[in-house]
Amino acid sequence: MLFRESCRDFTDREVRPLVDTAEEAGTFPVQLWASLAKAGLLGLSIPESHGGSEGDALAVAIVAEELSRASAGIAITPLVSSYMAAPHLARNGSPEQRDRWLSRISGGEAVAAIAVTEPGAGSDVAGLTSKARRTDDGWVIDGRKMFITNAGLADVLIVGARSGGPRHSGITLFEVPKDAPGLSFGSPLTKMGWRSSDTREVVLDGVVVPHDTVVGAENLGFHQIMEGFQLERIALAGMGIGQAAECLDLVRAHVREREAFGAPLTGLQTVRHRVATMEIDLDAARLVTYQAAARMDAGHPEAPVSVARAKYLAAVAANRIIDDAVQLFGGAGFVEETPVARHYRDARILRIGGGTDEVQLEILSKSMKGA
Incomplete structure (x- = not known):
C-alpha cells in the first residue's frame, strides 16, 4: 500500500503536469529521467550492486499501473528501458555489460x-x-x-x-x-x-x-526473449489496469455530475449497470495480473500460463472499460481535450504489443490437458 501511494504521489506531482505538453510535442519529457531515478522507479529489476532495488514483478505492475493513469505514452518509455530491455542485461549480461549499463539505466543516465x-x-x-x-x-x-x-x-x-x-x-x-x-x-x-x-x-x-x-x-536468444516477455507482459497488463482505473474514476465523477432528462446519469439503471460491469472487469483484470506477478516472483510452474492469461485479460478488459467510458462521456469523450479519448487511443496497442491476443490464447490453449 505504501509503495502504491508513493507511485501515485509521484505520478500526480511529476507526471500529470507534463502530459499535455508531451502529447502535443510527441516527445518524452527528458526531465522525468532524473525524477524517476530519484524516486527509485527505474531500478526495480536491477541488482542493488548496480543502483537498483531488486524489486519484484508485482512492484513493476504497480509502477506501470500508476504511471499509466496519467499517460501511457509517457509510462511506456521508462518501462521499456528498465523492465523490457535492461532485464536482459541484468539476467544474462556479462559482468562488463552490467557494469557498463545497469547503474546508468537505474540512475536515469542511460536509456535502453x-x-x-x-x-x-x-x-x-x-x-x-x-x-x-x-x-x-x-x-x-x-x-x-x-x-x-x-x-x-x-x-x-x-x-x-x-x-x-x-x-x-x-x-x-x-x-x-x-x-x-x-x-x-x-x-x-x-x-x-x-x-x-x-x-x-x-x-x-x-x-x-x-x-x-x-x-x-x-x-x-529465442529462449532469452521468451523469458523476458514474462515481465514485459506483466508491465503491459499493469498499464491496462492503470488506464482503465483512471477512466473508471473519471466516469464515476461524470455520471454523478452530468444531468439528462432532469436528473443525474446515476438515476438511469442502464448507466449504473454499465459502471458496475466496468468495476467487475477491472477487479478481475487486477486480480489475475497480481496473481501472475506473484507466481512469477515465486517461481511457480504455471507462471507463464498465468502471465498469458493476465496479458490477455487486462488488455481486453482495459479496451472494453475505456470504450464504455467514452460512451458514457458522450460527445465529450470524442474530443482530444478529454483524457478518456487519449486513453482510448493509447489502450489499443496493449492487445498487440508484447504478444498479441492471439498469441496469448495460443499459449493458454496449448497448456490445456491433452493439447
Whole structure:
C-alpha cells in the first residue's frame, strides 16, 4: 500500500503536469529521467550492486499501473528501458555489460531499447531474418527492425539477430550501443496512440560489434526473449489496469455530475449497470495480473500460463472499460481535450504489443490437458 501511494504521489506531482505538453510535442519529457531515478522507479529489476532495488514483478505492475493513469505514452518509455530491455542485461549480461549499463539505466543516465520486431516478424519471433555474421574481430549484423520503442532515445539496444540455424535454434541477442558503425534510425513514426513515446525503424547496415557484445548464450536468444516477455507482459497488463482505473474514476465523477432528462446519469439503471460491469472487469483484470506477478516472483510452474492469461485479460478488459467510458462521456469523450479519448487511443496497442491476443490464447490453449 505504501509503495502504491508513493507511485501515485509521484505520478500526480511529476507526471500529470507534463502530459499535455508531451502529447502535443510527441516527445518524452527528458526531465522525468532524473525524477524517476530519484524516486527509485527505474531500478526495480536491477541488482542493488548496480543502483537498483531488486524489486519484484508485482512492484513493476504497480509502477506501470500508476504511471499509466496519467499517460501511457509517457509510462511506456521508462518501462521499456528498465523492465523490457535492461532485464536482459541484468539476467544474462556479462559482468562488463552490467557494469557498463545497469547503474546508468537505474540512475536515469542511460536509456535502453529492445529491437526484436521486424517488418515481417512480429508475433513470430522465431521468424526474424536479421543476420549476425561472425568475423575475426567480432560480429557484423544486418537487418531491419520496426516499431521499436525508445529507438531514438536509446543509448544501448538489445538486438535479436539470426546467428545460427533456422527458427528457434539460431537467434542471439547483442548489446549494440547507439554509436555502433552501421546503425541508423528512421524518423519517428506517427502513431494512433502513445504519442509521447519514441517509436522508429532501426536499420542495421553492416553494424560492427566486438565478440563480447553477445548477451547471454550464443544461439539461445529465442529462449532469452521468451523469458523476458514474462515481465514485459506483466508491465503491459499493469498499464491496462492503470488506464482503465483512471477512466473508471473519471466516469464515476461524470455520471454523478452530468444531468439528462432532469436528473443525474446515476438515476438511469442502464448507466449504473454499465459502471458496475466496468468495476467487475477491472477487479478481475487486477486480480489475475497480481496473481501472475506473484507466481512469477515465486517461481511457480504455471507462471507463464498465468502471465498469458493476465496479458490477455487486462488488455481486453482495459479496451472494453475505456470504450464504455467514452460512451458514457458522450460527445465529450470524442474530443482530444478529454483524457478518456487519449486513453482510448493509447489502450489499443496493449492487445498487440508484447504478444498479441492471439498469441496469448495460443499459449493458454496449448497448456490445456491433452493439447
